[in-house]
Amino acid sequence: MKVSLFLKIFFSTIIIFIITGCESSNSNRIYQQISQYSFEDTLINLDIAISEHNYRIIHRSDIGQAVRDRGQQAFPLSTITNFCNIEYAKEMMEINPNLINEMPCTIAIRQQDDSVIVSTKLMATNTSNQAQNDFAVKINTNLKAIIEATIE
Numbered sequence: 001m002k003v004s005l006f007l008k009i010f011f012s013t014i015i016i017f018i019i020t021g022c023e024s025s026n027s028n029r030i031y032q033q034i035s036q037y038s039f040e041d042t043l044i045n046l047d048i049a050i051s052e053h054n055y056r057i058i059h060r061s062d063i064g065q066a067v068r069d070r071g072q073q074a075f076p077l078s079t080i081t082n083f084c085n086i087e088y089a090k091e092m093m094e095i096n097p098n099l100i101n102e103m104p105c106t107i108a109i110r111q112q113d114d115s116v117i118v119s120t121k122l123m124a125t126n127t128s129n130q131a132q133n134d135f136a137v138k139i140n141t142n143l144k145a146i147i148e149a150t151i152e
Contacts, residue, residue, distance in 0.1 A: 031144055032119030035109075035151040039077045042109050042116050042150060046081060049149035050107075053142055055083040058104055064111070076111035083107075088139065095131045105143060107150075118147050 035042040050057055064077035084104040092099045107120045120143045123136035 029122045029124065030119060031122050031140075031147065032117050033147050033151050035116040035118050037116065037151070039109065039111055039116050042118060043079060043081075045150045046107060046109060046118070046146070049146045050081070050083045052149065053085075053146050055085045055105065055142075055146075057081060057083045078108065078110035080106055080108045092135060092139075095135055096129060099132065099135075102139075105139070107143070107147065118150050120147060 035045075037045060047057065059082040061080040061082075062077075063080065064075055065079075067075040068077075082104040083106075089103050092103065102123055105120070107118060110117050110119075122140040122143060125133045125136045125140065127133055127136075
């Protein structure tokens, strides 16, 4: 009976550790900053920053405006911008073809209360593949620099 109780506690602890570990790992990968500009100006700044870092915008989703267009005029604006650098995409695919799911890069701009938030999800840098980790550090540095250029 004592062994059974011990195993239940042990496995419960492991499950809690896995769940909370995954959550903190994912939340640590979100990088966000508050813009000092209006939503529209922040979006313009983002376009310039993406171009200056040698990426090309490939798609934009104006989610907040789409909700507004359906009758909810007070809904906060939010836009997702997808962009890519073809040389980085090639390098990434050579390192690990499964990383195709990490491209294109994405930055979101959203209104929240009286603020404009600019955010992205960073690539994981703690995999078992060191080349992949090194590549992720490079891309994450670029993503942060694009956000910093957008808000300054």
